[in-house]
Amino acid sequence: MSRSDVLVDADWVQARLDDPKVVIVEVDEDTSAYDKNHIRNAVRIDWKSDLQDPVRRDFIDQAGFEALLSAKGIANDDTVVLYGGNNNWFASYAYWYxxxxxxxDVRLLDGGRKKWELDSRDLVAEVPQRAATEYTAQAVDSSIRAFRDDVIAAIGTLNLVDVRSPDEFSGKLLAPAHLPQEQSQRPGHVPSARNIPWAKNANDDGTFKSDDELKALYEAEGIDLAKDTIAYCRIGERSALTWFVLHELLGQENVKNYDGSWTEYGSLVGVPIELGN
Amino acid sequence: MANETIIQGSVTRDGEPVNGYVRLLDEGGEFTAEVPTSATGQFRFFARPGKWTLRALIPGQTVDRQVVASQGNLTEVAIAV
Structure with missing residues (x-):
């Protein structure tokens, strides 16, 4: 698999804005961003109301995913290009779904909405109409999803990558610095986890660093790429970006995203927690 | 507010708000957070006391500002580009 199979640049997208078999999908943390404007012909997926179960803490099931993509007018043989704000955090999360x-065939727009804006490319308010499809999803691939017991079993054994900011890792903060302070019961990190913030994967403009730079980053932080890896953050979206880097860009075989992440782990009774750097 | 450390401000050019992004970098220059500016050019971070760098990204330009934030205080930063 080559990089262009999973990641495309803005010129690639610009040239295919009117291709009916390429569906551009915006996924933002700020779900109102799409209402203001978006890439022409892009549809929206809401990471919360579309992708989360409305009652349980879990993501939508297979039938729910089929209904969602059918309603959005996405067919099984369409090329889906995801992009969003926050350096593609939530677009990466949707990619993982x-x-x-x-x-x-699903790909990320390198740099997401930010790079598109910083390049002063056109954004429009008009919402495209796509005819509904009859999408068929596969059974969920649990080889790329970690649960809490997988994380506990990985302590001291597998690679655990905590992709939050250093202050969240050390226990000084419970949430990213642009969000209100709330969430898990206890601060800190999973023992033996290495702190490799997601932002180290990206340049200032939100594009991913080169494969060589990324490989060097993980090796310099003591990650043995021959071992299996679990990535986590606070709610699983930033770690979906790191999962994308390790599994999709660097082609590492066994990499899982722990979407329960710190909001689950930091609220569990009796599990080991480490504080500090 | 008494327990919070807030850094906020605006990005303007000739007094007019500029749409772009503001990144918060810690004392070691490491990325901590990023927000888009609002329609009126405003941004806000919940940080912790200490030295920070604000980096405004706008089309064709990047501007850095150093700030010191303290608990219970609002640190206001006007970035003119």
């Missing part, structure tokens, strides 16, 4: 349910 598309892979969980076995979509054939």
């Amino acid at each position: 598309f892979k969980l349910y076995g979509h054939g």
